[in-house]
Amino acid sequence: MTQDVQIVWFKRDLRVNDHAPLLAASQHGRPIIPLYIVEPDYWQQPFAARRHWHYIHDSLTDLNTALTGLGQPLVTKIGQAADVLKQLCAAHGCSTIWAHEETGNQWTYDRDLAVHKMCSETGVTLHELPTNGVVRRLKSRDNWSVIRNARMSERIASRPTALTPTPACKPDPLPDKADSMFGDTQISHVQKGGRNAAVADLASFLNYRSRAYLYHISAPELSEFHCSRLSAHLAWGTLSVREVVQSVAKRRTQLGEGDKRQFARNLSAFGSRLAWRCHFIQKIEDQPEIETHCMHPAFEGLRVNDHNEAYFQAWCSGNTGYPLIDACMRNLTIEGWITFRMRAMLVSFASYQLWLDWRITGHHLARVFTDYEPGIHYSQLQMQSGVTGINAMRVYNPIKQSIEHDPTGTFIRKWVPELRGVSDEFIHQPWKQKETLFDYKGRILGEGYPARIVDHVTSVREAKQKINDIRKGANFRKTANSVFNKLGSRKTVSVRRKKVKVEDDNQPSLF
């Protein structure tokens, strides 16, 4: 038996750079087991999906290459985390486990509690080091942004120069991408995972793609190129948010006068979003219940008993009869990513027009997003469904969004081929085409495309009425104030600028 082995447990931090636990462990000069645990129970949960595993699989491959280069390959184990760690500690005489503090969801929180319990029962020391800008056991939101900014300025943890190996530790075979453990969802495309892809995406965004970031951030088609596309890399930790923040700062210092005009505002808007990211994840850290409960308890029973399965299926499959909604959902299902405004519109449509509960639609979206990040996800779902009590009710009009962000219907025609021959006049509202029209081959235009399942105007009016009735209730404001004290952003400034026409969303700006 080898003595004094240390385990470094990788979770949503699949990198060797800016990995404080790995660096700290390597500095002790004792043998190391770099460990990733595939947890079958996790993959049974309603938010988990094969698409995530594809991304993780790519990332574990890059991680293994990097660790092998340092002297000790990655050890993969399959099982419950507490059991796996206990067995490894016993088998290799290990008394120390290093990991990042993970801010996930209730499932990962319970899993971490089980690991803590195992460690205290067996005398193993568990060191959990902070990650991102999220502060564990935060006493008050008032000084959160100061702590977060200080963390972002801290020196990046360097990649260890070498690891002392633990040759006796044998891994389980890494399940392949097609393994049945990860569900049977058909997926056609997944963003390439791994550190190499992450660094390449960061570089291309900072060097040229960010040039027109704000101009195209909301257009469903162009945003795919002009947004950073770093969300999956940040969610699974192939990049740390500090690495990205510091890379942005460095890029800003390198901009010449000409470039400054093109890049500076875009990089600043991008930097704000990195701050929102930490702000939202801090919410779930402070109150894990937001995964399953409305932030404002007065909204708890809303929508729950009114579930309409036919509406839900139409929404999930992109068959609501609203062209932009359907195009976005079909695009998202295939690609696993869509830009912020279109995500917000999809949820707004589901929550207001279709009156579906955010917990049900949220699980569907968690499975299709490659970048599923619980802290952002559940906060955003609640905001776009009007149940936080601390944000203005924001309803996206699917026709207005369609005319503004896909004016010529290019995106719609690409993803909803039934509408390919429909003229620009009717592409946003095909139901207005009263007469049956034919193309030059005599085919009926729009045939096969469903009639719209609800009238978007009357359904929204009813939805707003129900929400406003709750907002007028006794004690609503008092409870909203305590929600704000616990979770609200402390500084809101207008993000609409005067000179340049930009798209931005009504989000709290933190700095």
Ligand SMILES: Cc1cc2nc3c(=O)[nH]c(=O)nc-3n(C[C@H](O)[C@H](O)[C@H](O)COP(=O)(O)OP(=O)(O)OC[C@H]3O[C@@H](n4cnc5c(N)ncnc54)[C@H](O)[C@@H]3O)c2cc1C
């Ligand atoms: C209903 C809903 C659910 C969402 N679920 C997720 C999710 O599970 N995972 C996720 O990463 N993002 C989520 N978002 C936020 C946002 O849509 C994505 O982060 C963004 O579209 C990712 O693309 P990008 O990396 O190119 O973003 P960019 O615009 O390039 O932004 C850079 C980074 O900032 C962060 N960011 C951007 N917008 C936001 C925001 N509004 N709130 C918090 N952080 C933000 C992300 O980490 C993103 O990678 C959700 C938004 C909505 C409306």
